[in-house]
Amino acid sequence: MSEEQDRINLANEISKHENDMNDYFLLIMAWFVLLMQFGFAFLEAGSVRAMNTVNIIWKNILDFFIGALVFWAVGFAFAFGDLPEDHPHASSNRFIGLKFFFDMGNPYEPERSGFAFWIFMFSFAVNAATIVSGSVAERSQIGAYIIYTTFITGFIFPVVAHWSWTETGWLRNPKIENFYRHDYSSNGTFFYDQNQPVQFIDFAGSAVVHCTGGVAGLIGAWFMGPRGGRFGKENEGLFFGHSVPLINLGFLFLFIGFLCFNGGSELAIVGPGNHGTTVAKIFVNTILGGSAGGIVSLAYNYLTLRWKRGYADISLYYLMNGALAGWVAIAAGSNSLTQAYSLLVGSLGALFMIFSKNLLEKFEIDDPLTASPIHLGGGLVGIFLTPIFKHDGLIAFDICPVQELEYIRKYPNGTDFRCDFFEWKVLGWNIAGTLAILVWTIALSGAVFWSLKKLKLLRVPASIEKYGLDKLKHGEDAYPLDSYFG
């Protein structure tokens, strides 16, 4: 009896360790994703003109603080107010969560701390919101900024997260019978995992975070209009950022953040399954995807320039932005792609970023940080390609002749082979889900930006834009001349 009890005690102790260690893991990961906020701050600060440096840093710090209060008050509730289905408190709300406002009684994953999960998801929410600050830099009103950042962190992103990442969300759990793979085990279709449902596959937020933030930024930049004098031949080259080291510093924190953004999405490091190996694999894939993205973007820019005009610059800008797009693209499948396909997905993310950037410039939409090409462009590549290339994806399993061969090998006398288009359906569902996310975000952020524009609250007057927001709005200079040559 006592021996039995001893064993049970030991097992409980081990299980308690698991929870504590997973809290520890998630906290550290969350904590590095929070650094991305500062990564965006420095990247944006270096990429604007010196006279708007205080403004952009101020925005990035403030949206973190506001985000904390808003996500604590309502955002987390909208996103994760529903519990796993077998939980007694679970509701069946498939569109939005409605529990745990003000984090009250947040019991998410009851055996573990809801606090760590809250911080991790908060870090994702501010991430989505802050992407926008880059797209509308150097010209947006401060009041407008506060309003839409509140809206994105507190409502637009949380609802998308609810759809995609909770057990009751309609994207994650379609509950449509024939979406499930049927069991033809005795003499039918070849199958590999008979009960796996079709569901939206976005492991670390290529769509949920990056497309959401990126498309909101695009809408913002479009409503805002370009900075004065940005387009037109005579102004070319007038809009360089004021400090490459600051840009690189921001890039560093984003690199740190992306590894933990993707790795932390595993949510655990010990326990059933192979969390340790998976997290390590995600790190490797993220490193490879970003490296490929950076190199491909650099080379593409170099070669096309050289081909067009005979000589070419070796661009640091393209090297860094290519890597960023690669990291964004790899997020959705960082746990399920092989290393070779990680290289491919990262590279395609970078190329599509360049394509999107050129498109933006053609339409004279001014995104000072290239934020929407990176996050929306890279995100779309990731969310669409992951179902195709992942290790158990379309290419690996769902080519019908391959299935048929496998079927024949297994049932030499079988005659009723029917091709299973399971992974095609997964791809279709990923496309449908992404479209839903885009429509939702465009509609809501569009409404916000449109209202602000109508109320004349969206953009600063041209005079302020000309002399910079730092002096005229903040009364603080980033580099006061007196302090250098006083």
Added chain:
Amino acid sequence: MSEEQDRINLANEISKHENDMNDYFLLIMAWFVLLMQFGFAFLEAGSVRAMNTVNIIWKNILDFFIGALVFWAVGFAFAFGDLPEDHPHASSNRFIGLKFFFDMGNPYEPERSGFAFWIFMFSFAVNAATIVSGSVAERSQIGAYIIYTTFITGFIFPVVAHWSWTETGWLRNPKIENFYRHDYSSNGTFFYDQNQPVQFIDFAGSAVVHCTGGVAGLIGAWFMGPRGGRFGKENEGLFFGHSVPLINLGFLFLFIGFLCFNGGSELAIVGPGNHGTTVAKIFVNTILGGSAGGIVSLAYNYLTLRWKRGYADISLYYLMNGALAGWVAIAAGSNSLTQAYSLLVGSLGALFMIFSKNLLEKFEIDDPLTASPIHLGGGLVGIFLTPIFKHDGLIAFDICPVQELEYIRKYPNGTDFRCDFFEWKVLGWNIAGTLAILVWTIALSGAVFWSLKKLKLLRVPASIEKYGLDKLKHGEDAYPLDSYFG
């Protein structure tokens, strides 16, 4: 027999894991608190004029290196030379520790590594010392700086830590019989934890670290006198820091550090109790407290300015310093406050920081980094409000009519209710302890600064102050013009 042995082996293995994991946890936390040293360096570098940049960075690096040697040689011994009372080596010295000089045989928490604990406490000690470097920036002699930083890290702070954070310390363990809550269990005072002693409550150093460092900085700034031309109408605006991005960079590392400063004070992540949950809760409280502090400080400054003169700046300075004060204030109760009270304590810390700053300026005490308003001001708010607002504090339990109602509910026939002023005593003891810490620090740091002033070692000559310490003391320019336009 062998089965019994197997179980014991497993239990030992689990317990060994606990120790290793807690070492791992404490190392990572310590290691991020060490980054605060660089946070201070960048915050201070950005906040001084360009001609003193090398000097302030040099100071912040050197006090780290000197601090390591001094805290290794004597500081740790003074602070933690005593062991838990039931330990055979424990002494009963209540004022100062006197073992483990040169870290020899440091067996703190015998089952765990004393090394990790040493690093964590070292990170606190240099923190206290480096706060002062901000208060006396741009004018202190280098020799003077070395002397007082040695003194703070090696003696002033360690003794305060001994009082407050060791089992034998007189603040932590008053050993005064009637300070204990008595047991009226049969028919008397309502009680909730009958054996809990009154003790000094400062979970993560609002008083021990921040008030100590802040008041030493205040004394230093007072003895040092203001920078030449700092006060007087004609100089207003002449003393801006030279780089807002550097300030923000410092702020980032302080943010990183504060989370781990508070979270790491739990000292463990696995084992009996709910360390994982507690650490995560501390992170949440710290984030909320700082966010509230920043927003309240920003809004207060904006509204008062607007009310006074009709228009107002939207200040990045107040946003960042409010958050810093909020983090300082939340330290003492970060493990014991609810989220709502964290918001309140952070906000009050920020407001009191502004009040202290205005007071300093009124008395023409020149603290270039606002270091003492943040650390002393914020620290006082935290240490005084925690006993009032914590989840088992004065408001929750010690309102006598509430106690009486509870008593009557529990003992319907009881007649001898006597109000228990336990939490009032805790509050009183926290106030008394803080006064003791302030008196100690003022006396000792005052003596050091006074002696240095008498010996003419405290302040650089006016000519050096005018042209900057970088060129004249270090022979190194932070931004040599030749390297830009060579």
Added chain:
Amino acid sequence: MSEEQDRINLANEISKHENDMNDYFLLIMAWFVLLMQFGFAFLEAGSVRAMNTVNIIWKNILDFFIGALVFWAVGFAFAFGDLPEDHPHASSNRFIGLKFFFDMGNPYEPERSGFAFWIFMFSFAVNAATIVSGSVAERSQIGAYIIYTTFITGFIFPVVAHWSWTETGWLRNPKIENFYRHDYSSNGTFFYDQNQPVQFIDFAGSAVVHCTGGVAGLIGAWFMGPRGGRFGKENEGLFFGHSVPLINLGFLFLFIGFLCFNGGSELAIVGPGNHGTTVAKIFVNTILGGSAGGIVSLAYNYLTLRWKRGYADISLYYLMNGALAGWVAIAAGSNSLTQAYSLLVGSLGALFMIFSKNLLEKFEIDDPLTASPIHLGGGLVGIFLTPIFKHDGLIAFDICPVQELEYIRKYPNGTDFRCDFFEWKVLGWNIAGTLAILVWTIALSGAVFWSLKKLKLLRVPASIEKYGLDKLKHGEDAYPLDSYFG
């Protein structure tokens, strides 16, 4: 039966936890060592003239990306293609590994994830490669840089790592019978660990990483020749770095990195042995060694200058570089030195760095970052002194009269004492191994640099050097004037 099974399950679960936790530990450590890449980037950016800032940042980012692809494709295979001897797949190749190209099937440490180990070792490889970028800064061709960084990351470093850090490597496992300590247990030589072989002792890469990178940098700087106008009286002082805060920022990330570089080399945090304590001890030793190095370097420079010319600068440059050399020197013995000897080794590393730097300047070899004095100089001190000073090293055990006394104490009637020169042999083997590493690296990197020079690919034309690589090669200015005063 079921009880037995329960126990086995528990034991398995514990062992699985160990693997997951060690993965977690190694990932975090690796991840901070990767930050050193950015540390080098900022240190180098601040140390060059403003007109080469983009170039040096570009190089440091690109060699990270290229390094990831190359180390994934071939580097890891060359280094760790062999498995422990008792592993069925082990080969007996003592010079180079030849398995796991493209990371395929990488099963290193079969029970743990090979991914985490790959990232950790990748971080070491790029470290070795990037050291060179400092030595050849401000004048090397971009194409040349890509070629030799590929070569170092993909071949030169991996082979050295194979020799020194794998079970089959010839340095780690000499397989020369009489190198082993013999057993004179009954009445012979005093011994303390009879079966310990003589082997190359370089715990965290003083030789494997730092000497390899440092000597390659030296060769590069020598082939490259000094920057135009660097030597000669009239130019003194013309080559200051353009931003001390950037240098300090780089220093910070290198500090972060060094702690984890050394601590992570333990490779595990839980499991048999005392990993937690050891890692914490390594952190303490690293902090102490760097602190001593910084202070000694500062003091030496101050005192010699003062003695030579009557007044002296208080140099931030010497403070930081002394600490860096101290960290490099402490690497080899960070797990086996006492704290006092850590102080000594760090100090001697710093002094030898200064000596090497002066030597370089005498020979007019231009190393803009002092990279080879720090890494080669500091590394040599570490690799040579560790066998002497480590806690079971030459001084502790191998002084023959001491051995004899011990022998007589143990065998009062023994008459045939023969001194055991075991630790002398270890020292000799460390020297021999270091020479082998130097010869290998000099030969190969020399061949690469020589070929590039012959092909006129090594150095940019003087005109480009004069106006900076940023404008003329990258078309991107680090600080475009238009963005400040537009």
